[in-house]
Amino acid sequence: MTDTTDIALDDGLRELIGYSMKRATTMVTADAARVLEPMGLRITTFSALTVICNAPGVRQTELAAALGMERSNSVAVIDTLEKSHWITRERSAQDRRAIALHPTTAGIMRQKQARLALLTHEDRMFADLSPIERRDLVKLLSKIRA
Template identity: 45%
Template sequence: MAPTEGTDATLRGFCGYAMKRAFLGVQADLNRVLAAYGLRMMTFSALVVIVDNPGLRQAQLSDALAVERPNMVALVAELVKAGLITRNPAPDDRRAQALEPTDRGRALCAEAIAAVETHEAQLTRDLDETELRALMRALALVERAATEEETRNA
């Protein structure tokens, strides 16, 4: 029996499980690609946000990545140890840590982004442009709807 045969072929309440299977496959692949750069999905995502928003604080990074602040500590420490970012007290608020990419961090980030783009182009090679746009829009809409429902039930 194929993994999902007879279960999520129709929309019998299996959108969630289809997403899980697809996501786990993509994540595993992505981590294989990123391992060549000493990165994982989360460290890569954090690095990209820091490169795009130099000087941001850990709390902002936590919000951007939907990671709880306690779990951010090790993530940031890992990037600092790898020499990809620096973490210094913010000049206007000595409680906060301002995160800046290093030159090496910027360079590695650019390389990793290129590799990931190549990889994802491969993953989505059988989708035409309309389907690709539909996928991205659908993911954003589904996430928004899920977040709204979460807020409503909180």
């Protein structure tokens, strides 16, 4: 048996971009979830609330598409936001068959509070990166998504 005290067991994986992204994402999202939890939010509900606050009247199908979710999964997220009184559902004025989502005043306030907490979380998590490196990281990740 080999003594593994001097080497990282995942050394053979660290050169893989996907593996490194997954490990970094796991760390960042776990801490973000910890930050959001006292506010009654999860990453998914925060994301949905942000889209709704930024685009009042967005339809359920548009929300699901914007977040890359299955429409059926978005319904549970919307239900949670509505039960928390952070959004309302209304018939769309343009298409009476569609449901438009609108933030409430409490929802707008909660989204702003959570966003500030997440910005502080990111400042802490990415403290070793310069502002230019942070901007470049966002640009590179956007390039991968595209």
